[in-house]
Amino acid sequence: MPLLRTDEVSVSFGGRRALDKVSLSVEAGRVTGLIGPNGAGKSTLFDVVSGLRRPRTGRVLLDGHDITGEGPARRARRGLSRTFQHLELFGRLTVRDNLLVAAELGPGRRRAARSADRTLDRLGLTDLADASADALPTGAARLVEVARALVQEPKVLLLDEPAAGQDAEETGRFAGLLRSLAAEGTAVLLVEHDMSLVMTVCDEVHVLDLGAVVASGPPDRVRRDATVLAAYLGEE
Numbered sequence: 001m002p003l004l005r006t007d008e009v010s011v012s013f014g015g016r017r018a019l020d021k022v023s024l025s026v027e028a029g030r031v032t033g034l035i036g037p038n039g040a041g042k043s044t045l046f047d048v049v050s051g052l053r054r055p056r057t058g059r060v061l062l063d064g065h066d067i068t069g070e071g072p073a074r075r076a077r078r079g080l081s082r083t084f085q086h087l088e089l090f091g092r093l094t095v096r097d098n099l100l101v102a103a104e105l106g107p108g109r110r111r112a113a114r115s116a117d118r119t120l121d122r123l124g125l126t127d128l129a130d131a132s133a134d135a136l137p138t139g140a141a142r143l144v145e146v147a148r149a150l151v152q153e154p155k156v157l158l159l160d161e162p163a164a165g166q167d168a169e170e171t172g173r174f175a176g177l178l179r180s181l182a183a184e185g186t187a188v189l190l191v192e193h194d195m196s197l198v199m200t201v202c203d204e205v206h207v208l209d210l211g212a213v214v215a216s217g218p219p220d221r222v223r224r225d226a227t228v229l230a231a232y233l234g235e236e
């Protein structure tokens with residue numbers, strides 16, 4: 001059984017359909033990519049999965065439970081964490097305090113301090129623990145955003161363009177982190193425009209175009225799919 005499943009999720013803004021019966025699965029221990037051109041509906045799908053937006057129709061299932069009616073905090077306690085495309089750090093707090101605030105919302109809130117320190121260490125952020133979040137360069141701020149999601153010890157981790165603003169070395173290290181999370185059993189859903197990262201790190205890729213899934217499969221196959229080339233890769 002997939003850990004996370006969307007079942008025919010549709011969302012409209014005014015008369016315009018942003019998601020059209022999107023059904024996809026995310027498995028434990030795998031990195032699943034979600035790609036598509038600008039405006040395809042990727043962030044909207046993240047909003048539906050994380051509980052920030054109610055779908056017009058369709059369901060979201062986590063570990064077999066229908067969570068469609070639950071709010072973001074309840075979903076976080078169930079083990080679902082996300083990052084945002086536009087960084088949502090508390091700028092005036094230190095890096096460590098950003099993690100502590102997030103840890104309080106997750107299932108591991110009783111061990112928040114320990115989790116924060118371990119996560120900082122894992123992401124190579126220990127030296128920046130006392131820095132103010134708004135003083136960080138973009139690459140480091142992206143990592144803190146990821147750290148804030150990870151400190152909640154998620155079963156499912158939703159990452160919205162985590163490599164934007166990272167340099168090649170940071171992206172390489174980040175790829176290693178994603179693989180090690182998958183090896184530990186975490187289900188990772190990755191929205192990312194860096195195609196070489198997606199193709200290297202993902203076990204499976206879903207392609208959204210105009211709110212609908214137009215292709216799904218292993219990266220090699222998706223890369224050669226004519227619909228994908230037309231909808232997305234041809235755009236670059």
Ligand SMILES: Nc1ncnc2c1ncn2[C@@H]1O[C@H](COP(=O)(O)OP(=O)(O)OP(=O)(O)O)[C@@H](O)[C@H]1O
Binds near residue numbers: 044
């Ligand atoms: N709050 C909103 N109100 C109205 N329309 C919206 C809103 N949010 C998103 N949309 C529209 O829904 C569609 C999907 O947008 P979404 O941001 O989910 O796409 P995306 O695939 O994440 O794009 P990008 O890669 O540029 O981040 C777009 O046409 C967008 O203009």
